[in-house]
C-alpha cells in the first residue's frame with residue numbers, strides 16, 4: 581500500500597514550466613511519491629517514465645474529475661499525506677467592465693477548485709488523523725492593485741478559507757498552510773494573455789489597454805524567482821514536522837508584505853507609480 585514508507589503528495593496544475601511542475605520535482609527529490617496532476621497528461625510528459633511520479637488528469641472545475649482521482653490515489657496508495665492546491669489562473673481587466681463570466685471562472689478555478697479537493701481528501705486524512713493541505717495563494721492579494729482585481733480577490737478569498745480550515749482541521753491532525761508566492765517565473769503570463777484575447781473591447785478603459793496587458797506579465801520580469809528555487813524552499817517548509825501557517829517567498833514577497841502594513845494612502849500612491857495606473 582504505502583510505497584516504501586514514502587509520503588504521498590497530490591499536486592494540482594503540474595504542467596511543465598509552472599510552479600506545480602517544479603513543486604512535483606522538489607517533493608520527489610525529498611523522497612516523496614508524487615501524484616502529479618494536470619488537465620492533460622501531455623503537459624507533464626517529461627515525468628512519465630519516472631516511477632517517483634504517478635500522473636493523473638485532473639480538472640479542478642470538475643467534481644467528478646476530483647473524486648475520480650482522489651479515489652484512484654487512495655485505492656493505489658491507501659492514503660494521501662499532502663495535498664497541494666496549486667492550479668490557478670490569472671485574470672486581468674478593469675472591474676467595471678470585465679465580463680462576470682470571467683470573474684466566475686476565476687473564482688471557480690482559484691477558490692472552488694481548492695475547496696473541491698479539500699472536501700475530497702479531508703475524510704481520508706481525518707480517518708488517519710494525519711495530513712497536510714497546502715493552498716497556493718498569492719502575495720498580490722496583500723496589496724491589490726489595478727487590472728488584476730478579480731485574481732487578487734480570488735486569492736484573498738483562498739487565504740481566508742485557508743485560515744479557517746487551519747483552525748477547523750487541527751481537531752483531526754491536519755495541518756493547513758497558506759503559501760503566498762512572490763513573482764515566480766512560470767507560464768502564468770502567457771496563459772492569461774491567451775484568455776485575455778477573449779475579452780470584449782473595453783469602453784471607458786480603452787486608453788488603458790497597454791497597462792492592462794502589461795499587468796498580465798507583471799510577475800514575469802527579469803528579476804522573477806526561478807520556479808525551482810521557489811519550489812525547493814516551499815517543499816522544505818511544508819515537510820517540516822510543524823509546518824508554518826504562512827509561507828511566502830520569491831521576488832517582491834517582502835515588499836508586498838510591507839505594503840500590506842502601510843496606510844492605504846501611501847500604498848495607493850506607491851501602486852499608482854509602480855503600475856502606471
Ligand SMILES: NC(=O)c1ccc[n+]([C@@H]2O[C@H](COP(=O)([O-])OP(=O)(O)OC[C@H]3O[C@@H](n4cnc5c(N)ncnc54)[C@H](OP(=O)(O)O)[C@@H]3O)[C@@H](O)[C@H]2O)c1
Nearest residue numbers: 593594595598599639640667668718763764766767768799
Ligand atoms: N507565477 C507567479 O508569479 C505566481 C505568483 C503568485 C501566485 N501564483 C500562483 O501559483 C499557482 C501556479 O501558477 P503558475 O505561476 O505556475 O502558472 P502556470 O504556469 O500558468 O500554471 C498554472 C497551472 O494551473 C493549471 N490549471 C489551470 N486551470 C486548471 C483547471 N481548471 N484544472 C486543473 N489545472 C488547471 C494549468 O494547467 P494548463 O497548463 O492546462 O493550463 C497549469 O498547470 C497558481 O495558483 C498561481 O495563481 C503564481
